[in-house]
């Protein structure tokens with residue numbers, strides 16, 4: 001007898017995604033779908049999408065999806081969750097969306113410990129608009145608006161670390177940074193995503209998974225080189241780990 | 255039903271709650287702070303949600319989010335705050351989301367004066383955001399009208415799947431008047447309204463019945479959506495509302511809306527007492543605008559129009575001019591920057607018009 005041990009998640013449609021070859025957006029979409037199936041929340045799932053390459057996912061995922069103005073996904077998700085607590089709502093946002101134009105909405109949703117899940121795709125660049133500097137762009141990294149490499153001496157600022165920044169607040173419940181460079185890290189990311197959704201199901205509050213990903217197209221690298229660059233450079237600036245997990249504190253208090 | 259004495263902002267908020275509004279998000283700005291403050295007290299009593307947004311940008315997107323669940327939702331702000339709502343309102347119009355927004359106008363541009371004004375007419379009626387969308391814009395002139403319009407605005411928004419704007423001003427927001435409040439919708443009625451919206455709501459559906467909220471689309475999608483929206487705007491002729499006061503035999507017409515129209519009405523009475531055949535046309539819906547009321551004037555009898563607004567430069571005058579073209583002289587009677595229109599000023603300008611045209 002043959003047994004089916006692996007199937008495409010029902011969380012994505014039977015379509016080819018619009019993401020570039022080697023882009024990790026696709027991997028994350030797949031994991032979200034799998035997690036939703038495992039948790040049995042697919043028919044309650046709502047995606048509040050930011051603006052960026054994440055927009056390529058709106059016709060790729062199979063569940064209810066809405067599109068927020070650039071950067072406002074956390075505010076929109078706040079309104080949705082408050083008015084319909086039965087939905088399981090996640091925002092899906094890039095680094096330009098979440099950490100630049102939407103910084104205030106992100107900070108304040110975290111500060112209110114809004115009961116939502118935030119999937120944050122940190123690829124160090126504005127992918128959709130063609131490779132401009134993001135708040136997360138590494139020092140020295142070339143982008144179309146930092147053609148000689150990002151240089152704080154030129155008034156271009158420093159990389160912003162969202163997990164660490166949000167960890168300054170009392171509000172958020174769970175903050176973890178992961179990556180998707182190999183199967184072990186993909187599994188870790190999936191576990192983090194699952195936890196971030198479980199927290200919402202349990203009514204615990206603001207849970208964000210920051211995923212350090214690549215943008216081979218705008219980094220000007222092959223997919224494999226881009227993976228190497230994450231390991232050699234990105235993860236030095238953005239160390240992986242759990243920054244906040246109040247469930248641990250709650251357990252210890254018991 | 256009993257009449258009670260209430261402040262405009264609070265009457266507005268109570269009326270919304272009675273209409274079934276269960277979500278409000280807003281950011282403090284004078285002269286409308288009593289609206290969010292009232293909701294903050296009142297919504298928890300009826301199982302609703304009040305959120306003080308971190309900005310107008312956040313608030314309007316909270317509104318957008320909540321409204322997509324089929325929950326009757328509202329927000330209010332004033333002038334400079336409404337400018338920050340532009341993108342969110344534009345998104346709601348694009349995604350065809352029903353919501354109610356109140357602008358308690360102050361005297362701009364910029365941060366403007368916090369006192370009452372009517373300085374946002376063109377923004378409200380022509381372009382509350384990018385993309386050429388339209389909204390029904392209701393302009394109350396009494397606290398009772400505020401109450402009735404807010405109550406009705408939710409029905410209009412849901413009928414059209416489009417945001418509705420109430421264009422009020424600081425006088426209406428802060429003054430107290432006796433009002434008759436509309437009936438309180440029961441919890442069952444409120445739940446039924448939400449249930450009715452389920453087919454459009456973004457709340458999670460089985461994947462065989464997924465919903466996609468679209469503020470824009472690729473390919474021909476956007477044009478089709480724009481065509482659909484434009485066709486919907488064309489159905490609004492039936493919604494045009496306008497008060498005509500003593501216009502049957504009028505030789506001069508005062509054109510005015512909102513609080514200025516109320517002052518103009520008092521002026522019409524005094525002008526009539528002086529033997530001047532004056533009348534008032536008061537657009538109640540400033541969008542859609544009652545162009546035909548002006549177009550159908552008897553241009554042999556009517557000799558001139560006095561446009562009365564608390565705005566400098568004049569704004570509604572554009573619509574009046576569009577309707578009457580150069581068939582009549584149109585004079586202006588304007589105050590601005592928080593200076594309230596007075597009956598004396600209207601009389602003075604009316605006399606000047608009479609001198610010229612009669």
Ligand SMILES: Cc1ncc(C[n+]2csc(CCOP(=O)(O)OP(=O)(O)O)c2C)c(N)n1
Pocket residue numbers: 051052053054070093094095096097098121123125126127128129134
């Ligand atoms: C108000 C507004 N400003 C600018 C844009 C243009 N825009 C679209 S996507 C984007 C950047 C997206 O970058 P990021 O959030 O990092 O997502 P990525 O594409 O890298 O995944 C910008 C600036 C917009 N859509 N709306």
Ligand code: SF4
Pocket residue numbers: 018019020022023024025053123127128214215216217218
């Ligand atoms: S541009 Fe970059 S982020 Fe966007 S799909 Fe391509 S690789 Fe992915």
Ligand SMILES: [Mg+2]
Pocket residue numbers: 052094095096121122123124125126127134
């Ligand atoms: Mg990016």
